[in-house]
Amino acid sequence: MIDIKNIGTRQAEFLQRAYEQKKLAHSYLFVDSDEHRALNTAYWLACLFNCTGETKPDGSCQNCRQILSGNHPDVLLVEPQGKQTLGIDQVRPLKEELAKSPVESKRRFFFINEAQKMTLAAANGLLNLLEEPVAPVVTILITNNSDQILPTVRSRTQIINFDNGEKPSGKTAILLENGFTKSEIDELGNLDKWDQEIKYFYQEMLEHNSLALVSVHKLSEGAKLMSEQRYILVRLKLLAEHDLTDTRKMLNAAQMLKDLIEVDKMRLSNVSLRNALDYLALRWK
Numbered sequence: 001m002i003d004i005k006n007i008g009t010r011q012a013e014f015l016q017r018a019y020e021q022k023k024l025a026h027s028y029l030f031v032d033s034d035e036h037r038a039l040n041t042a043y044w045l046a047c048l049f050n051c052t053g054e055t056k057p058d059g060s061c062q063n064c065r066q067i068l069s070g071n072h073p074d075v076l077l078v079e080p081q082g083k084q085t086l087g088i089d090q091v092r093p094l095k096e097e098l099a100k101s102p103v104e105s106k107r108r109f110f111f112i113n114e115a116q117k118m119t120l121a122a123a124n125g126l127l128n129l130l131e132e133p134v135a136p137v138v139t140i141l142i143t144n145n146s147d148q149i150l151p152t153v154r155s156r157t158q159i160i161n162f163d164n165g166e167k168p169s170g171k172t173a174i175l176l177e178n179g180f181t182k183s184e185i186d187e188l189g190n191l192d193k194w195d196q197e198i199k200y201f202y203q204e205m206l207e208h209n210s211l212a213l214v215s216v217h218k219l220s221e222g223a224k225l226m227s228e229q230r231y232i233l234v235r236l237k238l239l240a241e242h243d244l245t246d247t248r249k250m251l252n253a254a255q256m257l258k259d260l261i262e263v264d265k266m267r268l269s270n271v272s273l274r275n276a277l278d279y280l281a282l283r284w285k
């Protein structure tokens with residue numbers, strides 16, 4: 001149930017300021033370990049925009065009620081509905097719908113709940129919508145793990161974090177779990193560029209694409225610090241672990257994890273990153 005009383009207060013204030021200054025972004029990524037709260041906040045914003053009451057949003061005028069009951073033509077929600085993935089089929093009709101002008105208000109709102117479950121195709125299908133929507137629309141992706149959102153998607157959105165920094169979340173938490181120290185994490189800095197290159201490399205291997213050898217060159221040239229070298233291997237391992245949960249990708253993922261253990265052993269006996277990754281790429285050629 002949508003409840004616009006249970007929202008991220010600080011985040012709502014921020015959005016309200018943006019709205020009043022006419023500076024709302026085209027696309028947001030709401031990151032919240034409590035996805036209900038983030039989704040409520042998205043609906044709160046749609047109500048704020050459309051409310052005809054005195055104190056906006058009142059949640060009780062006709063527009064607000066229509067929005068909150070999921071029946072407003074300009075406020076659309078897509079979610080996996082218990083499924084493991086959110087596919088292109090679910091995103092495509094909305095893209096077509098969103099290309100039209102708003103029915104009742106000046107702007108449309110498009111929410112994707114559990115956005116971390118989007119397939120690669122669905123995420124790629126969204127990119128141009130996130131970048132330059134053809135019609136006035138605010139797209140809000142909601143996730144409990146920004147780390148599972150493609151870097152290409154993340155970089156096109158304004159990220160709003162709901163987890164007040166009380167406990168490490170997303171990337172930092174994952175790095176801490178994998179044995180990185182705080183200072184190493186600082187040393188690593190922005191990982192988006194790495195993540196993208198590592199993801200390409202991983203895909204190329206799975207596709208037996210010989211470009212993987214070119215990626216090895218790029219990655220090992222770029223990774224001068226020991227922390228960066230370790231990050232590449234940890235990230236590859238996480239990609240494979242993630243694929244283990246997908247029945248279609250499970251077999252490859254299991255083999256990849258085995259190979260990565262092999263690579264770890266090579267690294268422990270002082271084989272260079274370049275040689276270790278070359279070994280890996282050749283195994284998958």
Ligand SMILES: [Zn+2]
Nearest residue numbers: 051058061064
């Ligand atoms: Zn209202």
